[in-house]
Amino acid sequence: MAEPTQPATVLSVTDLTPHVRRLVVKPQTTKISFQPGQWVSLKLPVGPKPPLNRAYSMADPASPNGELTLVFDRVPGGLGSSYLFQLKSGDELLLSGPYGHFVLPQTLDRELILIARYTGLVPMRCILKQVFFSNIQTPILLIAVAPNVDEALFHQEWLTLAMQHASFRYLSLIAQNGEVEAVEKTLPMLTSLLKEQPKVMPLLCGTKAFVRPLRAYLMEQGYDRKEVKVETYD
Ligand SMILES: Cc1cc2nc3c(=O)[nH]c(=O)nc-3n(C[C@H](O)[C@H](O)[C@H](O)COP(=O)(O)OP(=O)(O)OC[C@H]3O[C@@H](n4cnc5c(N)ncnc54)[C@H](O)[C@@H]3O)c2cc1C
Incomplete structure (x- = not known):
């Protein structure tokens, strides 16, 4: 079943390097429980046929209050990342998730x-x-x-x-x-x-x-x- 799309509020915007930014966002409807390594899909109001879907991995494990930490680079000419780079605290995003299988293996018996x-x-x-x-x-x-x-x-x-x-x-x-x-x-x-x-x-x-x-x-x-x-x- 598809995960429902919900609005999320941008709580903070921080530059981590000259070309990489961190957004902390809070889903408004339902807390997203996820495993480290998973990602959310952002539905961005840009491009020839909006929404433009772009995936972003969580940079911090799930927090008790449901905030998600997203970190991304500005891709030259990239529609999705350019849109994200102009967001400010208080703005809204649409997202769904979590998705993905890039998580820790269950058995950790090797380096x-x-x-x-x-x-x-x-x-x-x-x-x-x-x-x-x-x-x-x-x-x-x-x-x-x-x-x-x-x-x-x-x-x-x-x-x-x-x-x-x-x-x-x-x-x-x-x-x-x-x-x-x-x-x-x-x-x-x-x-x-x-x-x-x-x-x-x-x-x-x-x-x-x-x-x-x-x-x-x-x-x-x-x-x-x-x-x-x-x-x-x-
Ligand atoms: C499962 C998954 C998780 C992801 N998690 C993250 C994340 O945590 N942080 C993040 O910055 N991006 C992440 N991405 C990539 C992200 O979804 C976008 O593809 C990226 O931001 C570029 O989108 P755009 O519309 O700006 O560029 P587009 O116009 O789609 O251009 C993409 C092109 O830019 C180049 N490029 C340079 N940097 C990147 C990059 N970081 N990702 C993809 N292409 C790049 C590639 O050559 C690619 O062909 C993830 C993608 C997937 C599939």
């Missing part, structure tokens, strides 16, 4: 390797918050790729987490020339990691140009397609 580029880090943040809140001790490595130093999303948070939790490692990469370079820089790390420990639980998120070559590489290394969890944004 989790989270690999994401740019706003692909949004569901990873939500998942990591759940892991640390639940005191799960599974070792985790996060490889985060940013298009430049200023756009290294959540960098300070990851550093703090790495200092607080011995089970968490964070590797930060900068790839200024898009997804191809991002893949080229990520692959050697992944290769040496797989040498250290043959079987891990990989979760990948970002645009297809980033995620697909990494999944293909993991499958060449003997991973079953289902063992590699992916969320693609485009």
